Amino acid sequence: MSESIQIMVVDDHHIVRQGLVALIATMPDMKVVAEAADGMQAIELHRRYRPDITLMDLRLPHKNGVEAIAQIRTEFPTARIIVLTTFDGDEDIYRALQAGAKGYLLKGMTADELTQAIRTVHSGKSRIPAVVAERLAERMGGPSLTSRELDVLKRIVGGRSNKEIASDLFISEATVKTHINSILSKLGVSDRTQAATTALQRGIVHLD
C-alpha cells in the first residue's frame, strides 16, 4: 500500500530534527517528507507537501509555533499537528491547542510514545498526555489575564517601572496600578518581581 504516513518536522535545532528523522526512519510505515527550521518555512512547506502529520516545536525564529499552527490550520483545516516542546510549564501549550494542535509531546519522551502519538493523531483522534490535560484544566479554571493586563505584565518582565509603563501605553500611572493589582491577584502573587518570575515559569511571557 502507499499508506505510509507523510510527516513534516519543524524545529530550529538541527540535532532535534535529525533525532526525529532517525526515530521515524525506524518505522516502516512513516516517512519524513519535509523539514523546516522556522515558522515561515513550515507554512511554505506545508503548502507544498501537505504532510499527514506535522511535528512542530513552539519556539521558533521568525514566526513562532503558535502562529504557524494557526496559519496552517486556516489554510488546511484538516491539518494534523503535534506540538513538541521542551518546556512543560509553558502557557503556549494552551495557545497551541487552541490554535488547533491535535497532540502534545515533551521532548523527553521515548520513541514509543512518539510513534504512538503519531498513529493516534493520524487516525483522527487527539493525544494529550494526562499531565498536560490536567495542567490545562487547571489553567482553564484559573483566571486569565486580559490583553491589557498582558501588555502591562510584559513590561513588568521587561523591567519597566509603573511610570514607564504608563507612558509606553499612553495611560495614567493610576491605571497601570489598577492593572497590576489585577495581575497580582490573578497570578496569586504579592509583588511585581514574583509576577515576573511566575509569568516566566508559566510561560505566559518569554525572555526573548
Next chain:
Amino acid sequence: MSESIQIMVVDDHHIVRQGLVALIATMPDMKVVAEAADGMQAIELHRRYRPDITLMDLRLPHKNGVEAIAQIRTEFPTARIIVLTTFDGDEDIYRALQAGAKGYLLKGMTADELTQAIRTVHSGKSRIPAVVAERLAERMGGPSLTSRELDVLKRIVGGRSNKEIASDLFISEATVKTHINSILSKLGVSDRTQAATTALQRGIVHLD
C-alpha cells in the same frame, strides 16, 4: 585501525541523544559507546567506558552538567568534554569551561560543526566559538557577584522581600539592602525586577 573515536552522549532528551547518535553514525571514524540521561549516570558510564569524547548537555536532572564535568575531570583529568546546550546566554558556559570542558556548542549547529568540534577537541585542542569566547571575555571583564550577593539574588528571583531575605540569611534588612545595592550596580540595572530578569537571561540563576 582501531582508531575510531569513542563518544559518550549525555542529554536527558531522548530525541536529542537519538539525533546525536544518528549524526555521529554517519561518520565512519566515530562511534557512540554510551548514552546517559543524567549527571550521575554520566559519571558512572564514564568510569565504565572511558570515552575519548563526552558530549554533555548542561541542564540535567539529579546532578547538573557542571557538577558532572567537575567530577569526571577529577577522576579523569584527561577527559575531553564538549558542552552542548540550547541557551547561549547561559552563565553556566563559564562555569563549565572552568570545570574543565574543552569545547562548547549550541544545539542549533550543523553536522559539520559538530564533527569538526569533536575532531578538534579529540586532537587535544579546545574549541570555543568566537561568539562564546567574546561573551566570556566580556563576562570576565565585568564585575562578578560575591557568594553572598548570589544568595540574595537567588532569593530576589524567588520573589522574596528584603525582610524575608534578611530572616532567611540571618542578617539584618540593612545588610540585605547593601547587598542589593551592589547587585544592582554590578548587573547594571535599577531595580530588583530587572535584576531578576537579567539574572535569568544571563543564566546567573535558574527557575527550577
Next chain:
DNA sequence: CGAAATCTCCACCTTTTGGTGGAGTATGCA
C-alpha cells in the same frame, strides 16, 4: 605585614510600589 575585598550594620531620606474603595465609559453578549 598591609592593602583589598567581603560581610555586617546604622541613620536618614526619597521614590516606588501596593492596598482600598470608588467611579465613569465603552463594548459585547444574553
Next chain:
DNA sequence: TGCATACTCCACCAAAAGGTGGAGATTTCG
C-alpha cells in the same frame, strides 16, 4: 435592554524599595 467585562482614572494611605555615606570586623592574598 440589561448585565458583565474591560479599560480608564482618582484620592489617600502604608509599606517596601532604593540612594547615600559611613563604619567596624574578618578574611584573603601579594
